Amino acid sequence: MIKMILKLLKVLNSEADPGQISLALCFALLSGFLPFFSPLNIIVLLVVFLIRVNLSAYFLGTAFFAGIAYLLDPLFNRVGLAVLTAGALHGLWTTLYNSTIWRLQRFNNTVVMGGIVVGVVLAIPLFLLGNFLIRTYRERILSWVRKLRLVQVLKMSKFYHLYQKLS
Amino acid sequence: MKKWIRWKGLIAFIIVGIAALLIWYLLADWMVKTAIEKTGTALAGARVELKKADLSLSPPGLTLFDLQVTDKEHPLTNAVEVSRIAFTLDGLNLLRRKVLIREMAMQGVRFGTPRSYSGAITKAPPGAPSASKNEEGGFTLPSVKVPDVKKILQEEQLASLQQIADARKELEDAKTAWKTRVAALPDQKAIDAYEKRINDLRRARPRKLKDYERLAGEASSLAKDIERDAKTVQAARKDFSATLAASRQQLTAAEKAPQDDIRRIMDKYGVSAGGVGNMSRLLFGNTVSTWVGRGMEWYGRVKPLLTRLRSRKNGVAVVKPARAKGMDVRFPEYHPLPDFLISAVNVSLQEPQGTFTGTIKDVTTEQAAINRPTTFAFSGEGLADMRSLRLDGMLDHVQPDKPDDRATITVEDYRLAGMQLSRSDRFPVSLARGTAHAAITASVAGDDLHVQVRARVSAARFTAAGQDAFTRLLANALAKVTAFTVNADVTGTLKHYDVSISSDLDRVLKDAAGKAVREQAAKAEKAIKDAVAQKTAAALKGVQGDFADLASVNRILSGREGRLDDLLKRAQESVSKPRIRL
Numbered sequence: 001m002i003k004m005i006l007k008l009l010k011v012l013n014s015e016a017d018p019g020q021i022s023l024a025l026c027f028a029l030l031s032g033f034l035p036f037f038s039p040l041n042i043i044v045l046l047v048v049f050l051i052r053v054n055l056s057a058y059f060l061g062t063a064f065f066a067g068i069a070y071l072l073d074p075l076f077n078r079v080g081l082a083v084l085t086a087g088a089l090h091g092l093w094t095t096l097y098n099s100t101i102w103r104l105q106r107f108n109n110t111v112v113m114g115g116i117v118v119g120v121v122l123a124i125p126l127f128l129l130g131n132f133l134i135r136t137y138r139e140r141i142l143s144w145v146r147k148l149r150l151v152q153v154l155k156m157s158k159f160y161h162l163y164q165k166l167s
Numbered sequence: 168m169k170k171w172i173r174w175k176g177l178i179a180f181i182i183v184g185i186a187a188l189l190i191w192y193l194l195a196d197w198m199v200k201t202a203i204e205k206t207g208t209a210l211a212g213a214r215v216e217l218k219k220a221d222l223s224l225s226p227p228g229l230t231l232f233d234l235q236v237t238d239k240e241h242p243l244t245n246a247v248e249v250s251r252i253a254f255t256l257d258g259l260n261l262l263r264r265k266v267l268i269r270e271m272a273m274q275g276v277r278f279g280t281p282r283s284y285s286g287a288i289t290k291a292p293p294g295a296p297s298a299s300k301n302e303e304g305g306f307t308l309p310s311v312k313v314p315d316v317k318k319i320l321q322e323e324q325l326a327s328l329q330q331i332a333d334a335r336k337e338l339e340d341a342k343t344a345w346k347t348r349v350a351a352l353p354d355q356k357a358i359d360a361y362e363k364r365i366n367d368l369r370r371a372r373p374r375k376l377k378d379y380e381r382l383a384g385e386a387s388s389l390a391k392d393i394e395r396d397a398k399t400v401q402a403a404r405k406d407f408s409a410t411l412a413a414s415r416q417q418l419t420a421a422e423k424a425p426q427d428d429i430r431r432i433m434d435k436y437g438v439s440a441g442g443v444g445n446m447s448r449l450l451f452g453n454t455v456s457t458w459v460g461r462g463m464e465w466y467g468r469v470k471p472l473l474t475r476l477r478s479r480k481n482g483v484a485v486v487k488p489a490r491a492k493g494m495d496v497r498f499p500e501y502h503p504l505p506d507f508l509i510s511a512v513n514v515s516l517q518e519p520q521g522t523f524t525g526t527i528k529d530v531t532t533e534q535a536a537i538n539r540p541t542t543f544a545f546s547g548e549g550l551a552d553m554r555s556l557r558l559d560g561m562l563d564h565v566q567p568d569k570p571d572d573r574a575t576i577t578v579e580d581y582r583l584a585g586m587q588l589s590r591s592d593r594f595p596v597s598l599a600r601g602t603a604h605a606a607i608t609a610s611v612a613g614d615d616l617h618v619q620v621r622a623r624v625s626a627a628r629f630t631a632a633g634q635d636a637f638t639r640l641l642a643n644a645l646a647k648v649t650a651f652t653v654n655a656d657v658t659g660t661l662k663h664y665d666v667s668i669s670s671d672l673d674r675v676l677k678d679a680a681g682k683a684v685r686e687q688a689a690k691a692e693k694a695i696k697d698a699v700a701q702k703t704a705a706a707l708k709g710v711q712g713d714f715a716d717l718a719s720v721n722r723i724l725s726g727r728e729g730r731l732d733d734l735l736k737r738a739q740e741s742v743s744k745p746r747i748r749l
Contacts, residue, residue: 049176049183077493081485084496097498103263110485111493 018138022130024048024057026123031058032065033076033115039104040116069115076114083113195222199229211246213237214286228255237286238279245282246468250275260504268509276516316694319436325699326431327424331706334421338713341410345720352403353396358727361396361734364389390738397731404724411721418714425703429696436691446641446677447653447670450588450596455655455666459618462609463661466572469562472532505533514545521550525558534565554580569613576607583624594631594638596645601627616664618657625650637683644679648672 027048034041048058069076084093096102106112191198200220207215218233231252238246254271261267368386373379485494509530516523525545534540540563547556560574581603589596605622627649633639653670 046177046180049180050173051176052173073492080493081496090498093496094498098501100259100262106264106495108496108498109493110496114493 018131018134021054021057022127024053025061025130026127028058028061029065030119031062033069033119076111080110080114196220213239226255227258242285242287243282245280248277248280266507271509271512273514316698325428327428327703330424331421334417335710342717358730361393365737393735393738397735400728421710425699429699432695447673448668451668503536505531505536520552523547552582572611574609578605593634596631599628599630614660620655622653640679640683644675
């Protein structure tokens, strides 16, 4: 847990664009909510590697959201069941069901569909919120920490220089 | 845009992908093995172990070695063990999550093999107390002991004694009444007096007319007196005849009463042959019930695999996936295919008797999708204990609400040796040898169960030992049997069924038992007859004596009536033909 927090702080304190971190978290949300070895997840992973998003944030976020997904599975099940049994979408689902590529995605599983729906719905708000929070953190909290005497003294120490070399 | 695209990431992804594929390829066999063991254990409820799995990609297929499925009820035994299972899969349909196997080969299938360690996955609950062993070894014979006559007569009230006593009292009352009545009748003295008067009249020598008139008057008066007394005696005799007839009936009833008592006691304490009517059930019931139970057990294991539990939510079909969370929603398929289908399984079974080979066709949990039932056919020839065995059957769940499962087993020349039929201490029986031909048909339609067994055993030799006269008779009867038939019918439902068994041994044993019962019953009847006769003899003798005494009154009345009639005739002659000498 402490390691995760330190890694998160490292990401937040880095020079990475807030958009890249937020987008990584969005993709992490999707990856966390989907079954790990599902084809859709592999596509998400490809996109994550291809697009310049913060990989550390992505892997951290995936671990975090996978933990939350475990608790949200009953919600995913209900949402997925409602979506898959919606009369208006029956024709669409039937067409996808008869397609090998889509069957491979296991979209007809209620937890998978629920995870996708909840993930997509939460992705944009998460992106916007993430951006806002990261900027606020850097502008307010990080700059205040950097001004602290103790931090300045630590930064001057050999120990800090050694740490910077190794990290 | 360039800022957002990371081409190196694509290369990294490809490298990672290739590495993952390589790792998957290297570990695929292990992953398949683990998946089969884990899923199999969850489905079987007991440990499933696999020695090795060999996955092939072209063509897609799998070979499994040394699969062991633990028997959940007996964790130290394998329900089934298979040396090798090999099959190829339809690759394209596999991507659509449909396991379609055209042909599967299963070699070295064995049932009930021992395990070196327990395959239980949950701690067994404390053992239920075992059922107490029947002292007779499940074999209850009727009792044919001779009843204790002394004890019976002590406990039983003999109605005949009371009846005889009542008859005796009636006879004594009648005797007394008639004694009184006879005393009131004209006695010998009076009749002698009449005779003297008649003689006097006859001897008289009248000289005058007055004398003749006087004599005629006396003769007429005498005749009237005699007639009056004769009528009295006649009336008495008539009444006595009625009394005697009634007394005779009472005597007859009293003499019959002991026989009624004997019959009543024999009916209550005697022995009949009806109790040994269905001896074949006693001899073969355990064996039939055991085999029926075993068949039910295997059917119970197979049945859940024939239908996949499917429910409906919001009007669409949903199925709980075996190895995933949530539910899989089913949509109509343009070309419906079941999720799991093995078109043909070629099986080689290794049993202690020999090797059986067979084929199972259309193994699937969705028979409605292929519109064909699962069928199976097994046969074995030249086996150790039998000439041949054939098993055919069909599990028809094409219409899930109207299941129809059937099986036929035909056994030819099954050599029986030392088959224990009764472990009773009183009457142990075993079939030392025999050759059996059997045909068994079983069907389960819905919840209705029908099983029919027709078996014929030739060259039979029974070994039986009787501990008492009755069981020795049965043992002797069985020793003479060289061939017999056994028929068993099981009807009812899967949870509650009745087994009825019949055999031509029933007639043999019933005859032997009936003979023993008749002998014992005759002994018992004689003993009871003698005892009752002894008890009632004195009383009967008394009542017979009383009757004889009463009957003697008839002699007295007859004698007096005869004399009076004779005297009346003589008197009337005297009146009509006076012997008057002039």
